[in-house]
Amino acid sequence: MQDETIPTELTAQYLELLADVSRSGRHLRRSELETLRAFGERSAEAGHGLRELVSHCLGAGRRAWQSLPGVAAATTLSELRQAGEAVIATADAALAALGEGHERAQRLAMRQEEAARREFIDDLLFGRSDLGALAERAERFGLRLARTHAVAVAVGEEPYDDVHPLARRVERELVGRFGERDVLLASKDGRLVCVAPESERAVLDAFAQLTLRPGAGYRPARRVATGRRHSGASGVVRSYEEALDALDFADRLDLPAALLKAEELLVFPVLMRDRAAMADLVRSVLGPLNSARGGARPLLDTIAAHAEAGYVNAEAARRLGVSVRTLAYRIERIKTLTGYDPSDALHRYTLETAAMGARLLGWPRLPL
Incomplete structure (x- = not known):
């Protein structure tokens, strides 16, 4: 929920600084810049966009221009220019500090979100959490674990992580084709993992094709294995383990196939x-x-x-x-x-x- 008082407080602080600087011509102090950075952080945490904050400040400054002390007291063009340059320099420094704080809060939020996502993936694929709590957490990441899911795992000649070029390409293509429909794509232990519900089986087929034949400029995966469909949170773990077992058996038996299905390897x-x-x-x-x-x-x-x-x-x-x-x-x-x-x-x-x-x-x- 947004804190509506922040833009008002920020505008008042901003106009006070402009008024003082237009009169004295001084630069902003370090403490004043840090206060603006703090405003930026609070604004991001409250859900205010940076464009919204900048618009509030610039609009307030434009409306107050004629009444700023330095501007109102100017009697010559030179004095007016000096006051204007001081106000513009202050606005530039103030908005830059505001933006730094806003970006700092966003980076922190992203790191916290990524840490929570990584913890959820670890708990999901290894079944290390209470199933009820895991199902609640899953909804935050777009999964409804009460449904039946299957897991596909891709392994390459090099380890994959979430920022690997192939991982980013696969994610971009899957979202472009299917949207974010109850699908989870992540890296785990150097492999790419895709979790999709039974109703979206085409997602796993597309994941396999994209990893094995990603196109020019990308190194394809060496092998992809898909586990069987199972229901519930424990079903995701089971399907994931079946995919890993299929990859292991294929390597030990030196099977030529690049695309493996767990149900076809049950004899092993x-x-x-x-x-x-x-x-x-x-x-x-x-x-x-x-x-x-x-x-x-x-x-x-x-x-x-x-x-x-x-x-x-x-x-x-x-x-x-x-x-x-x-x-x-x-x-x-x-x-x-x-x-x-x-x-x-x-x-x-x-x-x-x-x-x-x-x-x-x-x-x-x-x-x-």
């Missing part, structure tokens, strides 16, 4: 739910590959490439950059060392699952 959380059992499977099935010349890595890559190529030898050899004869030799070595035959359906599934588990666990680079 299932596989890793019992980490000990997966480690035992990898150790039992693929452990013998360590005795191969060159270690387990080439043969492990062969199992993965063979599966990705649909067990077409020529395509698998092309992906690995080897001859078909070399591929056939590797497949035979896998069969001999592990006892599992890739031509047998059950053996093939076991090898594929173990190979996928090995990549998720970082084996053989990391010990099981």
Whole structure:
């Protein structure tokens, strides 16, 4: 709510200064300038715009011009000029001080707003606050957490923050296309995060396209993942974690896709739910590959490439950059060392699952 007394108090103070300066020709004192800065701060906090304040002061000065002591007492053109120059210099210094105070208050308010926004984002994405209080705070930032939301996360070759050029471009484009409709865009831990309700699913699609193909002059994101839709504040956290898990699985499995959807990668959380059992499977099935010349890595890559190529030898050899004869030799070595035959359906599934588990666990680079 605006304090309507501020413009009146400011005008009175301003006219008093003009009157004194027009008579004495002196400059404004430091204490007087600081008082005007304080007026500027109070005005900004009360909701008064700087243009409004300047207009009040200039209008009052214009109306009081003829009655200012120095002007009224001037008998020659030279005296009138001196009084006028003193008044103009004072008006310039006074309005500059007023503007400094106003801007200072606005900067402080912006920093406080940004701190509150950052705290809200941290609490929202990590579920560290009472859900009722979080929902109330969310309305301040344009979110209605009772609705169903989904979260998209973009990761690049470099960390993102709120002032990163790509973040600013994406925000500008999203606001231009969709307006500020229950959408939150922020940076978190070097990633870009977009939260949107189910009814605005097109926002997440646009976020993915803008980050992956931002246009000339912008470095695109390396990968974008979208979590599933969930309701409530806890649903936002869950969708965010699903998006992060999708990015993690994609990196560990070296998946080629740049756009990931959590619902398409649900098999990986299932596989890793019992980490000990997966480690035992990898150790039992693929452990013998360590005795191969060159270690387990080439043969492990062969199992993965063979599966990705649909067990077409020529395509698998092309992906690995080897001859078909070399591929056939590797497949035979896998069969001999592990006892599992890739031509047998059950053996093939076991090898594929173990190979996928090995990549998720970082084996053989990391010990099981």
